[in-house]
Amino acid sequence: MRDVAILGVGMTRFGKFLERSLKELAREAVDAALASAGLGREAVQAAVVGNAMAGLMSGQECVRGQVVLREIGIGGIPVVNTENACASSSTALHLGWLWVASGLHDVVLVLGMEKLFHADKQRSFRALAGAADVDAIAAYPETRSMFMDYYADLTRAHMRRFGTTPEQFAAVAVKNHWHGSLNPNAQYRNTCTVDEVLASPMIVEPLTRLMCSPIGDGAAALVVVAGERARRVGGRPVWMKASVIGSCKERGADEPEITERVAGRAYEMAGIGPDDVDVVELHDGSAPAEVIAYEHLGLCPAGEGGRLVADGETALGGRIPVNPSGGLIARGHPVGATGAAQVCELVWQLRGEADRRQVPGARVGLAHNGGGLVQGESAATVVHVLAT
Amino acid sequence: MRDVAILGVGMTRFGKFLERSLKELAREAVDAALASAGLGREAVQAAVVGNAMAGLMSGQECVRGQVVLREIGIGGIPVVNTENACASSSTALHLGWLWVASGLHDVVLVLGMEKLFHADKQRSFRALAGAADVDAIAAYPETRSMFMDYYADLTRAHMRRFGTTPEQFAAVAVKNHWHGSLNPNAQYRNTCTVDEVLASPMIVEPLTRLMCSPIGDGAAALVVVAGERARRVGGRPVWMKASVIGSCKERGADEPEITERVAGRAYEMAGIGPDDVDVVELHDGSAPAEVIAYEHLGLCPAGEGGRLVADGETALGGRIPVNPSGGLIARGHPVGATGAAQVCELVWQLRGEADRRQVPGARVGLAHNGGGLVQGESAATVVHVLAT
Numbered sequence: 065m066r067d068v069a070i071l072g073v074g075m076t077r078f079g080k081f082l083e084r085s086l087k088e089l090a091r092e093a094v095d096a097a098l099a100s101a102g103l104g105r106e107a108v109q110a111a112v113v114g115n116a117m118a119g120l121m122s123g124q125e126c127v128r129g130q131v132v133l134r135e136i137g138i139g140g141i142p143v144v145n146t147e148n149a150c151a152s153s154s155t156a157l158h159l160g161w162l163w164v165a166s167g168l169h170d171v172v173l174v175l176g177m178e179k180l181f182h183a184d185k186q187r188s189f190r191a192l193a194g195a196a197d198v199d200a201i202a203a204y205p206e207t208r209s210m211f212m213d214y215y216a217d218l219t220r221a222h223m224r225r226f227g228t229t230p231e232q233f234a235a236v237a238v239k240n241h242w243h244g245s246l247n248p249n250a251q252y253r254n255t256c257t258v259d260e261v262l263a264s265p266m267i268v269e270p271l272t273r274l275m276c277s278p279i280g281d282g283a284a285a286l287v288v289v290a291g292e293r294a295r296r297v298g299g300r301p302v303w304m305k306a307s308v309i310g311s312c313k314e315r316g317a318d319e320p321e322i323t324e325r326v327a328g329r330a331y332e333m334a335g336i337g338p339d340d341v342d343v344v345e346l347h348d349g350s351a352p353a354e355v356i357a358y359e360h361l362g363l364c365p366a367g368e369g370g371r372l373v374a375d376g377e378t379a380l381g382g383r384i385p386v387n388p389s390g391g392l393i394a395r396g397h398p399v400g401a402t403g404a405a406q407v408c409e410l411v412w413q414l415r416g417e418a419d420r421r422q423v424p425g426a427r428v429g430l431a432h433n434g435g436g437l438v439q440g441e442s443a444a445t446v447v448h449v450l451a452t
Numbered sequence: 453m454r455d456v457a458i459l460g461v462g463m464t465r466f467g468k469f470l471e472r473s474l475k476e477l478a479r480e481a482v483d484a485a486l487a488s489a490g491l492g493r494e495a496v497q498a499a500v501v502g503n504a505m506a507g508l509m510s511g512q513e514c515v516r517g518q519v520v521l522r523e524i525g526i527g528g529i530p531v532v533n534t535e536n537a538c539a540s541s542s543t544a545l546h547l548g549w550l551w552v553a554s555g556l557h558d559v560v561l562v563l564g565m566e567k568l569f570h571a572d573k574q575r576s577f578r579a580l581a582g583a584a585d586v587d588a589i590a591a592y593p594e595t596r597s598m599f600m601d602y603y604a605d606l607t608r609a610h611m612r613r614f615g616t617t618p619e620q621f622a623a624v625a626v627k628n629h630w631h632g633s634l635n636p637n638a639q640y641r642n643t644c645t646v647d648e649v650l651a652s653p654m655i656v657e658p659l660t661r662l663m664c665s666p667i668g669d670g671a672a673a674l675v676v677v678a679g680e681r682a683r684r685v686g687g688r689p690v691w692m693k694a695s696v697i698g699s700c701k702e703r704g705a706d707e708p709e710i711t712e713r714v715a716g717r718a719y720e721m722a723g724i725g726p727d728d729v730d731v732v733e734l735h736d737g738s739a740p741a742e743v744i745a746y747e748h749l750g751l752c753p754a755g756e757g758g759r760l761v762a763d764g765e766t767a768l769g770g771r772i773p774v775n776p777s778g779g780l781i782a783r784g785h786p787v788g789a790t791g792a793a794q795v796c797e798l799v800w801q802l803r804g805e806a807d808r809r810q811v812p813g814a815r816v817g818l819a820h821n822g823g824g825l826v827q828g829e830s831a832a833t834v835v836h837v838l839a840t
Binding site for chain 2: 128130141149166193308443
């Protein structure tokens with residue numbers, strides 16, 4: 065396999081953009097990524113497009129990538145559309161990495177895009193429900209928010225087992241909102257306090273609204289290139305050291321939790337351990353999910369996630385800053401765009417271009433993205449390790 | 453890149469199965485493919501799943517592969533869901549090939565699956581409309597069947613330019629129905645005459661119903677393995693000599709037609725020319741599409757496709773048999789399963805297992821699969837070359 069670098073990244077601000085089409089959002093992200101790579105559209109040899117929900121949101125059930133890319137002046141190249149729910153564009157990056165690493169293509173565009181806001185709110189809820197086994201959901205029609213019910217179960221179990229407190233979970237939301245306030249691309253740019261987080265409306269006990277990721281619209285794009293080409297053109301390449309996908313275990317299998325499995329393989333592929341990581345973007349679909357992911361990623365021992373965030377170790381200025389972008393909770397979570405946006409943030413961090421949210425001297429970054437939910441486990445989890 | 457072989461294939465019969473779920477159809481195809489490969493489920497190291505329309509058909513918008521595979525006892529491995537409209541599972545095979553060729557995995561399951569029949573027929577029509585740019589369709593609400601309108605335009609142009617006759621197009625339908633009558637997996641197993649084809653109801657002038665591919669339900673699975681492993685286990689591997697994807701050109705670009713572009717690269721990759729091919733499975737979305745594809749694949753010079761089929765050269769027993777399975781027209785066309793089913797047929801042909809529709813001594817096969825429609829061009833076209 066060849067060395068692979070990310071040479072350019074770009075994204076739209078995440079938010080509620082009822083008046084902007086997927087094509088417009090994609091164009092903005094792609095133009096920014098190509099400009100950041102110093103390449104023109106004609107340089108793109110293949111594209112992988114991640115989108116989770118355009119079928120139910122707009123009726124564009126198929127060839128989503130071709131429809132968008134042709135409109136923005138890219139065509140005639142191999143295009144693959146891929147989907148892994150909330151991990152769609154990190155899955156796209158895995159395929160883009162493989163296309164380049166294998167020698168098949170030298171310059172691959174990876175695009176994640178999603179529009180989840182719609183004048184008809186029920187449409188968004190139906191689309192999100194399609195990220196789990198719809199037969200299983202049909203069996204439990206009383207479920208309000210499947211994902212938040214799932215997170216609430218995990219949260220209560222963590223509290224019982226380790227004594228983690230609502231205040232510690234609230235600290236995640238406070239941190240990520242603070243980080244988001246420093247990020248011009250974030251959906252939410254307001255800060256909040258622990259008291260405000262705890263006092264915000266209860267979604268599912270003990271998760272309050274400010275602990276949960278919102279829905280959103282947005283796009284993010286990455287230009288993935290062969291190492292030799294990256295070295296030749298100069299610029300500021302960031303190297304892909306590991307790209308690993310895992311999925312939910314088979315029925316009844318006795319295996320470690322999915323993030324542990326996937327991150328373990330990614331550390332091995334990159335030849336590093338958790339202590340070597342300088343900055344992390346992880347899948348904080350809810351605040352407790354971030355605490356639990358600390359432990360599964362090996363940033364702290366099991367049960368110490370609550371303390372880690374409450375002590376400020378994962379905040380900007382702390383030992384291992386997590387979600388400097390604001391994470392899903394504050395930067396936002398337009399499902400199919402999230403994985404690529406995490407990688408945008410890491411590339412900016414590793415290039416030293418993250419401005420007021422810069423992690424000083426960051427050289428190694430890890431992105432963790434989860435997607436879908438099948439029988440109580442993430443259906444797809446993707447971990448990337450990047451380094452200067 | 454490593455040598456890659458297809459070690460096992462399996463499919464359901466295609467047809468109208470209102471009472472069977474995607475999970476059931478997928479299980480039947482996967483079980484058959486693994487049995488044909490002589491491997492158990494535990495041997496599968498990764499899976500690529502092609503499906504085009506479950507989001508709109510059943511609401512299963514995301515993680516379609518994980519939901520199905522977990523249910524049939526496969527989990528904990530990398531799963532990628534991919535979509536390229538009618539070329540979804542040939543796209544999945546391209547990714548499966550790449551996973552193995554690159555050395556990332558040794559045994560990859562490729563699954564194509566679709567359910568298009570539904571008690572609510574409007575649902576099927578809406579899903580199919582999602583295979584083109586939905587903004588463009590919204591601009592032309594009077595369009596009855598976008599794909600058949602498209603084929604009818606191509607057909608009339610071919611008739612004007614080359615004098616091709618409705619009887620010659622009808623000969624494609626007669627041939628494919630005859631081939632389908634020999635295939636236990638075909639949706640239609642009745643033969644028909646040229647007169648019957650011409651007398652069947654007109655869909656869009658000059659396309660009659662018997663010249664058009666039907667909708668359908670079905671699944672097809674392929675077990676893709678590293679060459680060294682295929683040699684070790686014995687069995688009857690069929691070698692993947694080329695795997696090429698192309699997409700619609702950019703707006704206004706002056707390039708050869710997409711099948712010409714993609715097939716040209718595939719021949720080059722395989723180190724062969726059209727004369728070396730013994731058997732073809734191609735994308736006969738309509739009978740004239742088959743005639744036109746003969747020419748773009750180089751099976752005959754431009755304008756001679758009508759003569760080629762009318763003279764019986766592409767029938768079983770002819771110079772270059774095309775669609776011995778019955779093709780989309782008679783074997784059927786459950787969108788996301790079609791590409792994998794084409795490859796099933798080629799593997800059976802190259803193994804000498806095609807029974808009454810066997811092409812004697814076939815050693816090289818070509819599969820051509822098109823998907824979606826963007827501004828008058830196939831959004832995705834995939835060509836595979838296989839050989840013993």
